[in-house]
Amino acid sequence: TRTRIVRYLRDFLDAMDFLEVETPMMQPIPGGAVARPFRTHHNALDMDMFLRIAPELYLKRLIVGGLERVYEINRSFRNEGLSTRHNPEFTMLEFYQAYADYNDLIALTEELLRHLVRTLCGAEVITFQDSELDFGRPFTRMTMAESLVALAGVDADVAGDRDRLAAAMRAMNIAVEADWGL
Structure with missing residues (x-):
């Protein structure tokens, strides 16, 4: 393969x-x-x-x-x-x-992956490690702050504040380096 x-x-x-x-x-x-x-x-x-x-x-x-x-x-x-x-x-x-900007490259990557999965698997919906992955629909696009809110449960007002975000990450046992930006 x-x-x-x-x-x-x-x-x-x-x-x-x-x-x-x-x-x-x-x-x-x-x-x-x-x-x-x-x-x-x-x-x-x-x-x-x-x-x-x-x-x-x-x-x-x-x-x-x-x-x-x-x-x-x-x-x-x-x-x-x-x-x-x-x-x-x-x-x-x-x-x-x-x-090309990042939106163009996201679209190209999405098309590449969709066609790759279709070519190799014969379908756009596959199961991987007990999860169903649907390559047929558009990928979810979100900012880093939006992903922290949606996927990590961080409050929206915390996601935009570096110090509060670092504290929230540490509370979830996620290492945060001092020189990391927001």
Whole structure:
């Protein structure tokens, strides 16, 4: 199934006029995500390098350089925990489109997932871990504050106040770092 998913992702994005690219796996500085990188050493250059944690910065350079739609399906590495939900080495799809805003990219992602589920499962409604997921209807869109109210039970007036929100999160045993914004 993994092979079919990767093939489908390529076919979908290629049909939308995205260009598949490859960006460096070894990078002089870690960037593109907040994560702990794996370090390595490039002997020929006598230089410490980092295995990529995300292709974001290189993909954005291509957009700035004039390519309008790019994507990469790659291996990324994050030197962090190991669990059933996190593997230090994983396959990632990342794509960027010039002149598109977040609403355009949400719509594209929704269409990609809907068609992927329909192609792989033959239906838009599937069961996953005892939950029914309906990919046929529009995805719910909400702000972070709206999601805190709807899903975490935070009062609306608290969701917009950083200090009160941090206290509410701590009361729910959710760690809050001092440098996190609202």
